[in-house]
Amino acid sequence: MEKSPQPTGSNSNRSYDATGSIETNVRDGFTLVAVGDLIVSRALTKGGHAGFGEIVNILQAADATFGNIETNIFDIRSFGGNPQAEYGGAYHVSLPEVGPDLKSMGFNLVSYANNHSFDWGIEGMRETCRALDKNGIVYAGVGENLAQAGAARFLETTRGRVALLSLASSFTPMSRACDPAGEAPGRPGVNGLRLARKILVRPDMLESLKYIYNALPGPRRDGEDQNKVVLGGATYCVGENAGYSFEPDSSDVADILRSIRRGKQFSDFCIVTNHGHQPGNWSQEPADYELSFAHSAIDAGADAYVAHGPHQLRGIEIYKGRPIFYGLGNFIMDDLRTPVGADMFAARGKDVGCDTEADVTADEMARGYETNPGFSSDTAFYESVITVSRFEHNELAELRLIPIELRQFERFANRGIPRLVSDVQANAILVRLQRLSEQFGTQIAIENGIGVIRLRPVCSDERLRTRI
Template identity: 25%
Template structure:
């Protein structure tokens, strides 16, 4: 081979090596990952979505036993489910970044996937259950939390001598993801309606969806474990417990799996104090009070004081199935009950609470009014929102709800 040809080939090979190296360097800096809208990572890998459209329509009332004859066996729903919202990922102990923007959290009250929900969801998906305005608020929030007032399961034995018992096929867990839910409280008086098998299935189903759960577990330690989500460089912790249990045996200290009880508040108060050092913002969600009563019981206010003193930044309540008032204790708000959110065919008034944490750690709260008609929850219009603001002002303690729904202490 002529000398000139060898030199030319040598030069070409050097150029190819340089171009290949440049391409690798560019790929390392620009290619490798899909940008998330925040720092959260999912506990479950994205894959095929859970089956959504379980056809189990029936003519029972929403307040009758739910799913007693549900014969579907969708065992994979809790194992191989994935979020349709790929940029809304959650998990514990993820890497943090510098805080450069505000973080938004949304909280709602009781959620029950029973007959009105199923009828609407089977017919039109999540858009037939929640209107677009409210759905977007929940989905676009960095973290959304609700009270899940039922187990996900097709197993278990219905509790005897209990007026209302609930159970929902695990395939419907996909609806929680479509609502933007990241964490739920299971500490309530319906989560063991079908026994411990159904509660175990609920854990599996939520794990499969990448949804965290607080207030129940397969051990005392798990039930009282703070659930942590990191967003924008801050750790947000979530704890839950119930002061309403049908029988003492539901207490996780009596048998497992079970619910964390706060009849004797000592364990829960200690859990709050321990969690305080593990997160920047600590949220407590408790099941308490009397049904259909707009004023909290004296014991609720006493417990709230203890929770705040132990380290809670905010306390949310449920169980009354109606809204209760708001109170600031030592500068921290207590929302005694958020009422029903997706629960039956009609809800006269309810609300979500928007909690915004700015980059400096300052926290603000805003009420977003809602109501349900024909099983669909929708955001209130301006007039309805003002009426809600006035109503909450009338039942609260030293609190002002401004025209835009912002909540401040007087």
Template identity: 25%
Template sequence: MEIAFVGDVMLGRLVAEELRRRPPEYPWGDTLPLLRRADALVGNVEFVLADDGEPWPGKAFHFRADRRAVASLESAGFALVSVANNHVLDFGADAALESLATLAQHGIRFAGAGANAEEARRPAVIRRDDLTIAMIAFTDNEPDWEAGQESPGVHHVPIDPDDPRAVALLDIVARERDIVDLLIVSAHWGGNWGVEAPRSHRAFARELVDAGADVVFGHSPHIVRGVEVYRDRPILYGAGDFVDDYAVDPVERNDRSFLFMLRTEAAIPTELRLHPTEIVHFQARHAGRHASEIADAMTQRCLALGTRAVWDDDERCLVIRILPDSV
């Protein structure tokens, strides 16, 4: 089985304008065949799918696309998405609930936000190859957006092992471990910049694996961070930006990322393939002539975490062996 992971997907603002004169498949560029090849596609929806709503006061950036943009997510084949992030309530609670309803109506399972705390904590579940795959999503961003017992919001969890919400998350992971075959924990954590994973993230990610996570899928930083393999489980500390309209930092290069393709045997992760991508005119594309430069930088970031990534010249991607005998 192959599960594809991409980082932040933002189809609002200039991307939304481009989509008004382009087909729904446009944002995925020449990565679309690879996205569609996956048995399941996972990502972070970094915008609101709604036609109404007022911008959240005091925020610098508000991301929204009209509900028709769900056709773009469908065209790529998104199966599981995180909505635990710092943009899901950009246009208020009603718009957020409209966005979640739109995803549900189109068969895209989401996790990390809801009409109340119970819904926000609830895993998203799909079936593939007679296996049950679940994803729990949380964020440490926007504490004011934390869902309450009767109020909508996000599954907010501070990266602090002593915080009751962190303890509760680990309990949810342990409980789901006994129910599902493959468990993903999506973490929208930390700030926007910096290639090194904070020590607190590394420690908490390992706790998540110890509790039962098969994959820790991190995002929020606009740049890609290294991958660690811990107890034969991959930890993606920062998947970067897959498609958006953001200004590009010439040093950190937030326009460069990867399509992460996880291969499994049954429900056991065996190999991770990192296909270099870049954003060109509001579109994700295979990196082409910049691929080796992007891969070299990632190789060093992984090496700093004790992970060996090797370039496959035939498929033009980095390969991380999760199990030593994987092929």
């Protein structure tokens, strides 16, 4: 088979494969740091928070440092938008100084596709994009139409060009981007992956649901599927165990995989990220669809797949020598947001005329999000890891997992800011991650309070044999 022209540089032996995608093409020693959600409302590097400087040193040392920015950045005094009636569970907003502060921490890549991207409407999205652009932070996952939101964005590093493609499987329905159609313009929004949810029940449970369905008034159609019941907008089907199953929209998947292939063709290293809460923030297991979807992303050219959103750790898989993080938990949860929309006062049973914004935020943090009772009291939401992936000879050579905690029991002014942990707490975090990763065949060693996944380097002859 005739080969296409090869890229130049220290790794010029890398070739195009049969599909036209380019293999990993970074210089030896390339490192990717990936963390979870950045719920940050203020500048932290100037706060003198004990232990935070050690965290910053790790972030700054990598070639590419990624996190999910789950907030909006603007100055409310000059902001021209409004809090939206449809929002992601809370109105996340950050001071303008957060932009340069994230850059100072070492972040050069962020996802902005999540359920909070449109808490403050199109204006909030655009202000945040301007803040990220102004500070040289590459972001992906939102845009003025679906083509822009789904496109890969690029970071230039001394060890290779990095593509970032971000999507959200958890997003407010009205925030999904779309492309122009005829005379109708496109719609700004999020690069969304739509999921159809089925509730799995035992056969006897389904019969009970049929009884309720048949007792309710309304039209019936001939030939209705007897193996499912649609009741109250939810679809119930028979399963081995009660639970949830998700089917991704095939057209969304096709568009996303096409964008991954395109992004990889124009980069040396491609990162794909997904913000999703499924099956719920209570679950330490990924949704059933995500395993095959993550594999498809790697097959299409992704060099790393990073999931975030459930606010707690999920397992790690190494697939075809590339890391898949099914959930990296919280990295910063400095949720001192103000202002908040009037809708949150009503949701918390507060009087807008009497109670303060601080009361609403504090009440939410104390009681937990309505969709996730115990959010603020469960230690799992305040413990996570910093992942450091190092590549040699264009293969993942080592993955280090550095345990952190977010000061769960400190006052609100100091809570949610990460610091390193050691000894008993570090071991507990890593043992939990070992357990969550076992199902994927991933072996995590614990060495001096750090998790380590080592992969045997693959020689060029072995790589050649695998392509034949």
